[in-house]
Structure formats: C-alpha cells, structure tokens
Amino acid sequence: MNESRLTGPVRVVGVGLLGASIGLGLRAKGIDVILADASPTHLAIAVDYGAGRPAEPGDRPQLVVVCVPPDVTADVVAAELDAFPEAIVTDVASVKLAVYDDLKARGADLSRYIGTHPMAGRERGGPMSGRADLFVGRPWVVAAHGGMSYQDGSAIDDLILDLGATLVELTPEQHDAAVALVSHVPQVVSSLMARRLIDAPHASVNLAGQGIRDVTRVAASDPELWVQILGQNAEPVAEILRGYRDDLDRFIDALENMEAPGARRRVAEELFGGNTGVERLPGKHGVDRRYSSLIVMIDDRPGQLARLFNDVGEAGANIEDLRLEHSPGAQIGLAEISVLPEMQQHLTDELAARGWRIAG
C-alpha cells in the first residue's frame, strides 16, 4: 500500500459510480472513508462493496466530496459546509460555474469550497460499477477561484493525487467552455444524428457500418442526467452549436446547389476542416500516432486469441491497444494490435513465422 497524502477521514456524499470509485480508491490507501447517500440501499451496497463505512455521530471529516446529480449539487454542498464547519468541501459535478454561482448567491463559505471534475466515467452507473482505479491517469479539473487559501486547497490536490489522476487547474468558466466543446456538444450532435434513425426503413439501418455506430454511441446516454448537465451549461453549449449550425447551413446550401461555382470547393473545405480538427485530439484513438499497428486474421474458434497473445508475449512485445473486428456470422475476425513503432516489424515477422495471417 502506497502512502497517502490525505490524512482523512474523507466523507463521500452520494455513492454512485464516482462516489463509490473515490471511496474504493481511498480505502485502498488506508484512508478512513465515511459514506452517505439518500438511498439506504445504495449506501448498504457501497459499504458491502468496501467503499467505506456509514457515518457516525461525531465524525469530523478533513474533506467532504459531494458526488450527487448536478441539479442537487449546490444544495448538498451548502448543507455539508454547514454541517462540517471545519471541513474542506468539494464536488465532482460535470458543470462548475452554475454550482459556484449558486453557492455564492446563497452566501456559502467559499473559503472552504472549490469544485472539481474528474474526466472519468463509464457507461454503467451505480455503486457496483465503482472501481478503485477509475481515475488513474485521467485528467481531474480543479475549478479554481481566489476565495480559498493555498493551504486549504492542498486537501483537494491530495485527493486527486491519491486517486492517481492528473490535476488540471482551470477557472470555472474555462472548465465549462472546455466540457461544452469536448463532451456536451458531441453528446447533442450524436443524439440528433441518432434521432434520424427513428423512422428509417429496416433496409437502411441494416446497412449500418462502424461509422454511424461510432458517431451515435453516446446517444445511448441517460437523458435525465444530460438534461441537468445541458441545463447548467446551456450558454457555452449553445454558442458552439450556433457555430456548428452556421457550418451546417453552408454545407446544406452547397449540397442544394452542387453545380454552382464554388459549391464543391466549399464541401471540400468543410471536410478538410474536419481532418484538421480531429488531428488536435490527443492520445490514443483508432490509429494512434504514437503506436504502430498490425492487423492479424483470427479464426472464430475458442483459444485463438489466447494463442495470438501468447505468441505476441513470446515475441517480447507489449500490446498498447487492441481492436477486435468481427462481423456477425463471419468465420474470421481481425485483431488490430498497436505496439511501439520499433516493435512492429519484429512482431510482424514473428507472428508470420508462427503461421498468423497478417492483413496490413
């Protein structure tokens, strides 16, 4: 067990995915974690799951982490500030300015509150989805304001570092603009695309390939949660959507007059702009520039992947990323293996020598 920075106890209010994961991560460091939740059932599950213990009279938490839905976050933060007048309080809601403004309007003690937002999540919710390592290596935004002392703020930094996340300091406004762009607007764009499928003929949706699946994946997200998030970040999201709509108007106009001078050029420029934009995204995604990939054909039989990864391990390579492509009914699948560039040729040779069919 690594040494922790926090001394604790840490009180976690709300034991859904994020609260339970925070509890599990801190318990793994030996910190005393106090759990609270409006649902006795959720609380009992989270305690059984090892995320912490129930509250007791006289608890004096060092830090309170509020992990409740966005529309009640400010209420709960204000109540916790009142209930624990010596504690530092933070929250993990995905919108930051609305909570801050709300607390300020109530006259809450902002010298003991700073909001944060861990950029981690899963498609599943609830305490049973919690994972001690949910935050490892992920950005965790601290929505800094000038009202808290440097010394008090260190408890929040310690929380983030104890959970293995990467601390990113932004103002609440910067945070909200950033998540509007990289999270909230993509959600809207994806949901509106998926809506087009509602009345589509069967014959059309049956031709769907990986492209539309990727574009619409997040359209399966929980609408009730997203109404809260979008409601609290409406203006930054609307501003980006207006720019998106301007592009869309130009695009539709060009398509409607495809033989007009400049129409094809305009379509091409919009598409080239998409190339430029997507290249700005960091990290691994599809073909990652930091890794080289090779595609191996695998028969759809038990044990084939095991044999493949055995052979990769024996070749001395570490798999950095992996995509498995397999059409329903097909007898052959494809495994796209990403490795460090210097390993690619060696691994290709080794796998080919062991009889694997390398596709590209």
Added chain:
Amino acid sequence: MNESRLTGPVRVVGVGLLGASIGLGLRAKGIDVILADASPTHLAIAVDYGAGRPAEPGDRPQLVVVCVPPDVTADVVAAELDAFPEAIVTDVASVKLAVYDDLKARGADLSRYIGTHPMAGRERGGPMSGRADLFVGRPWVVAAHGGMSYQDGSAIDDLILDLGATLVELTPEQHDAAVALVSHVPQVVSSLMARRLIDAPHASVNLAGQGIRDVTRVAASDPELWVQILGQNAEPVAEILRGYRDDLDRFIDALENMEAPGARRRVAEELFGGNTGVERLPGKHGVDRRYSSLIVMIDDRPGQLARLFNDVGEAGANIEDLRLEHSPGAQIGLAEISVLPEMQQHLTDELAARGWRIAG
C-alpha cells in the same frame, strides 16, 4: 478450396482496396482474375500481391467489376461495356443512381449492367490494404433495375456469394437514401463536429474523452473521395440534413431559453429520441444486447493479455467481442470481454478463481 459459382475470367478495373480485395477473394477460389488500373505501379503491386494477372489481348471476361473512384465510374463502365460486348459489367461505387442515370443518358447497354455496393471498407486504401475476406459476412447491395435478364444477373449474385458477402437487393433510389442516412450524413455530422476543434484552446482538447473521439473518428476520412460521394448523392443527403437542422434549431432555441416553459422537456425529448434511434442499429457495438460482458483489470505488463485469454479459453468460453481500455501512463488496463449470456457467470467465477480482478 471451396467450389466457386463464377466460372470466370473476371476482369477487375481499378485495384485499390476494393478491387484488390475482390481479386484476392476470387483468386482464393481459383477463378482467373484479370487486373487493370490506370496506375502501372498499383497494377504491378496488385499482381505481385496475388490479386490477379495483367490483361492479355483476347481476354474474354465473363464479368467486369469496375472499382474506380465515383466521379469516373460511369465513364469506365461505359468503356468496359463497349470493350467487352459479351460481358456482364458491374461497379462498386458508393452512390448508385447517378451512375445509372449517367449510363442511361449515354445510351449504354443497360441489359448488361447493374451497379452494386459492398458495405465494407477500411481506413487504409490502396492495393496493399486488400484482403480476401474483406466482404465476408458484410451486406453487398445490388441496385436492381428491370433492364437485365434474371439469367444474366446471376453472374453478379455469384460474385457476391463467392466473396462470402450477404446479398441485399434495393433499387438505386433506395440504396442512395439508405447510405445517405447510415454513411453520408454521419460523415458530415462528424466532420462538422471536428471543425469546432480547430481553434479550441489546448486545455480544452486535452480534456477529450472517448465520447468525442468516437463522434469524430470518421472526420479523418479522405475529403477528396467524400466530395465525390456527396456530390453524387447531394439531394438525399441534404434532405436528411434539413431534418437534422430542424432538430438542431429547436435544441439551440431551448438552450437559449432554458427557463422558458417546456424548454427542459424539449431537450429531454430530443435526447430520448437519440436513445430510440440508436437502439435501431443492428449487430454488435459497445454493449451488445446479444452478448453479456465482463470487465477484467489487467496489469500493463507483457504477457498479461495472453494469460487472460488462455484462462478464458480454458474456461471454455469464446470471446465474441473485446474492448481494451488503457489510459496513457496508467499501470492498469481494462479488458471488456463479451461472451454469450449463458457463459457470463461461469466465466466470471472461473476468472475470479484464477486470481483475475473482475471490475463489472
């Protein structure tokens, strides 16, 4: 080698990804494949790669498959109809009505031509990306029209079945409407989303997670190819985009007046509509309803995946789909393994008994 339906020879004009894959697939069935390409270099690569042989004087192909870019497809089809007056001719361009109308306007012999479109592709292009199994299990649309006899049309069916694809018969209009929805509009939506990233602050793009990566993945596609595709299918694409824009207008309006009566309900309805739409997509994607998944934590060390898949194989389970999640710098990754629902509990127990940490 399985028996082929086609007798051949089959002439493939254009040896990019699709042409080379068709050649490789037919060669694997022992069919005589004749290759042609405007680029002598591409042709030589494809021949070396085993996709077929160069054309010779006196070749009398049974079937000609035109696999050239959309904007020259009609020209090449017309030329092939003239050059091989006994051959059936088809093409694989991703838009069907424009080619058909163009050929009709030229007075081409439509009793020997039907267009097709295999719903298969890869992010890579060129003959070296070709794969004999590219079409296995994929839909392959035949854009039927009344001008060809049933008997002559069987050569096209045979091509599709010999390559392992699933034959889907649609009119050219139905095809173009279908791909507008499931391929062309998602491309536009994704490219316009990615454009929003061009001038974004570094701090914003650094918070990007899997959601925006998925939404913008196809924005990396080749703009020159897509200008051709969109140009030939402009009206069906524009029609769907107009419906999308109506939704977007309503969405922006609701966000701009979030406190107005009904605004939240309107946002929720748009998002619920996205849920409904995405559920219409068939097949495997993310959390597939036909499979159950379990998430296993793996250390970032060589051999861990091999050990995991060994254990899965020994437990008697076949991996139907797999996603590997691994944050840069993190010491722990997650493997989401999809198996048949009846295997899930057994596999969970078996893996836990072998010391694997099951996360959900």
